[in-house]
Amino acid sequence: MKSILMMLILTLTIMFSLIMLSFMLSKKIKFDKEKNSPIECGMNPINLMRIPFSMQFFLLAIIFIIFDIEIAILMPIPIMMLYDITLSFLIMLSFLIILTLGLFYEWHNNALNWAI
Structure with missing residues (x-):
């Protein structure tokens, strides 16, 4: 019981010291309006309607x-x-056949044609 308690205290001490060390060594973030907004690409998410x-x-x-x-x-x-x-080969072959059929279906319906 005593060794488990000592291990718990040691683990908590190491965790706390690493957290404190990361806070001290981390780069301070400047609070900027654009950086704190949900969209950082320069768009104003409040005034614009959905594009x-x-x-x-x-x-x-x-x-x-x-x-x-x-x-x-x-x-x-x-x-x-x-x-x-044998079983793994059949599973792999059936999966790849289904995937290839899906690819041909998408190709036939011009889902892969970017120009349209």
């Missing part, structure tokens, strides 16, 4: 997110191949 948003850009961003998530889904497949190579 029309390009639907092509939105669709391209969604497509990028889908294909980015695809990489995260395919990452564990090499580890799965250590256990059952």
